[in-house]
Amino acid sequence: xxxxGSLTEAYSxxxxxxxxxxxxxxxVIDSIRADHxxxxxxxxxxGVDGKIFPLFGFINKIESGNIGISFTVHWGExxxxxxxxxxxxxxxxDPYIKTMWHxxxxxxxxxxxxxxxxxxxxxxxxx
Amino acid sequence: xxxxGSLTEAYSxxxxxxxxxxxxxxxVIDSIRADHxxxxxxxxxxGVDGKIFPLFGFINKIESGNIGISFTVHWGExxxxxxxxxxxxxxxxDPYIKTMWHxxxxxxxxxxxxxxxxxxxxxxxxx
Amino acid sequence: xxxxGSLTEAYSxxxxxxxxxxxxxxxVIDSIRADHxxxxxxxxxxGVDGKIFPLFGFINKIESGNIGISFTVHWGExxxxxxxxxxxxxxxxDPYIKTMWHxxxxxxxxxxxxxxxxxxxxxxxxx
Amino acid sequence: xxxxGSLTEAYSxxxxxxxxxxxxxxxVIDSIRADHxxxxxxxxxxGVDGKIFPLFGFINKIESGNIGISFTVHWGExxxxxxxxxxxxxxxxDPYIKTMWHxxxxxxxxxxxxxxxxxxxxxxxxx
Numbered sequence: 001x002x003x004x005g006s007l008t009e010a011y012s013x014x015x016x017x018x019x020x021x022x023x024x025x026x027x028v029i030d031s032i033r034a035d036h037x038x039x040x041x042x043x044x045x046x047g048v049d050g051k052i053f054p055l056f057g058f059i060n061k062i063e064s065g066n067i068g069i070s071f072t073v074h075w076g077e078x079x080x081x082x083x084x085x086x087x088x089x090x091x092x093x094d095p096y097i098k099t100m101w102h103x104x105x106x107x108x109x110x111x112x113x114x115x116x117x118x119x120x121x122x123x124x125x126x127x
Numbered sequence: 128x129x130x131x132g133s134l135t136e137a138y139s140x141x142x143x144x145x146x147x148x149x150x151x152x153x154x155v156i157d158s159i160r161a162d163h164x165x166x167x168x169x170x171x172x173x174g175v176d177g178k179i180f181p182l183f184g185f186i187n188k189i190e191s192g193n194i195g196i197s198f199t200v201h202w203g204e205x206x207x208x209x210x211x212x213x214x215x216x217x218x219x220x221d222p223y224i225k226t227m228w229h230x231x232x233x234x235x236x237x238x239x240x241x242x243x244x245x246x247x248x249x250x251x252x253x254x
Numbered sequence: 255x256x257x258x259g260s261l262t263e264a265y266s267x268x269x270x271x272x273x274x275x276x277x278x279x280x281x282v283i284d285s286i287r288a289d290h291x292x293x294x295x296x297x298x299x300x301g302v303d304g305k306i307f308p309l310f311g312f313i314n315k316i317e318s319g320n321i322g323i324s325f326t327v328h329w330g331e332x333x334x335x336x337x338x339x340x341x342x343x344x345x346x347x348d349p350y351i352k353t354m355w356h357x358x359x360x361x362x363x364x365x366x367x368x369x370x371x372x373x374x375x376x377x378x379x380x381x
Numbered sequence: 382x383x384x385x386g387s388l389t390e391a392y393s394x395x396x397x398x399x400x401x402x403x404x405x406x407x408x409v410i411d412s413i414r415a416d417h418x419x420x421x422x423x424x425x426x427x428g429v430d431g432k433i434f435p436l437f438g439f440i441n442k443i444e445s446g447n448i449g450i451s452f453t454v455h456w457g458e459x460x461x462x463x464x465x466x467x468x469x470x471x472x473x474x475d476p477y478i479k480t481m482w483h484x485x486x487x488x489x490x491x492x493x494x495x496x497x498x499x500x501x502x503x504x505x506x507x508x
């Protein structure tokens with residue numbers, strides 16, 4: 001899709017793998033393609049009965065900045081969708097992905113109750 | 128990807144097509160697939176020199192609720208990514224897609240300046 | 255509190271009065287003080303049984319920009335708090351206050367369900 | 382203002398005092414009044430030249446839930462306003478105040494660049 005620049009293997013290595021957030025949910029980034037798309041899986045610690053969901057996302061990186069990242073999970077029969085948007089920290093000694101997210105629950109009757117927000121900080125899963 | 132239920136043609140017709148937001152940006156939803164993914168294009172009214180960007184997203188819909196929608200644009204050489212998350216109004220006489228969005232600008236030096244937010248309401252483009 | 259500059263009467267006139275949002279909720283700004291604090295009332299169209307709540311907020315304005323505004327409502331026995339943050343449009347012919355808000359519901363058991371977000375655009379109430 | 386219930390001294394003790402967030406900014410809650418308003422000070426680690434700003438806010442607490450909290454800082458001559466909205470964790474062994482915030486910069490020319498968001502988690506300042 002995007003071909004304005006190639007991602008070095010190093011960037012891919014920085015982002016790929018297993019990450020855990022404050023509430024114990026796990027983000028797995030399986031692959032980053034040359035078109036800057038991400039494939040992976042998400043295992044939420046709450047609300048979806050321990051099921052694993054596929055995720056789809058993007059990364060972006062230009063010369064002078066950090067890595068931006070976004071990914072989305074479609075919660076299937078639960079009826080909702082969550083989009084995370086954030087960045088990879090530039091500190092190699094303490095890598096983390098800081099994200100803000102929006103979760104839409106379209107089945108809520110009141111419009112003002114449909115969108116939930118919060119942040120998640122993902123750190124590498126210790127094997 | 129998801130196969131928990133098939134989307135009727137009606138849902139697809141409700142969402143497909145051209146939509147305009149308050150600031151004049153255009154959302155084009157070209158197709159909705161059986162796996163609930165969305166393909167389309169985005170033409171921002173500001174900040175990216177009039178270029179058109181591909182978008183990728185999801186819709187979700189269960190029996191008792193409205194249509195949830197999420198889509199993401201990777202701004203290529205501009206270095207940023209935006210994710211929109213929202214829902215389709217249930218009022219057929221005045222259809223709109225109400226979204227909240229996060230835009231990450233990873234090249235900002237200060238972490239606290241990297242994520243911008245706002246809302247966009249998209250209404251059908253009058254031919 | 256703040257005394258870095260005096261608000262002209264004109265600014266105060268721009269913001270004071272009755273405003274209505276898309277969902278029919280009413281914002282009433284009763285007074286703006288020299289210390290840039292706002293006193294007013296909020297009448298929500300949903301969720302609080304038609305009761306009127308006091309609000310407290312701030313405005314800020316420097317030479318080269320528009321008026322920024324923030325206000326907060328404590329929903330008393332409903333247990334929640336909402337903070338709106340936004341700006342007054344610079345178009346005198348079509349004045350509006352565009353806000354983003356966070357609503358905290360601390361009684362939700364799951365942390366990730368406690369904060370709701372959305373936007374509200376307030377326009378002058380036609381008498 | 383609000384008199385639906387009195388805050389016990391215990392709640393006040395939980396929230397009062399000095400708190401530090403991930404980026405080194407300090408939140409000081411000096412007092413909580415019977416009307417549920419908060420007085421305090423904020424010392425940002427970035428962007429405002431080390432100055433201390435007064436803050437104003439609310440807490441809310443009903444029987445079955447945690448403490449909700451909101452506070453606002455008017456950045457004076459910097460032209461912006463920030464509102465934090467969140468809750469106090471219910472874990473006494475590891476108390477923290479998790480907040481989401483909106484910062485409005487009304488002087489930005491483009492409307493879509495005016496509101497920044499992120500989260501801050503405040504933990505007790507170790508003396």
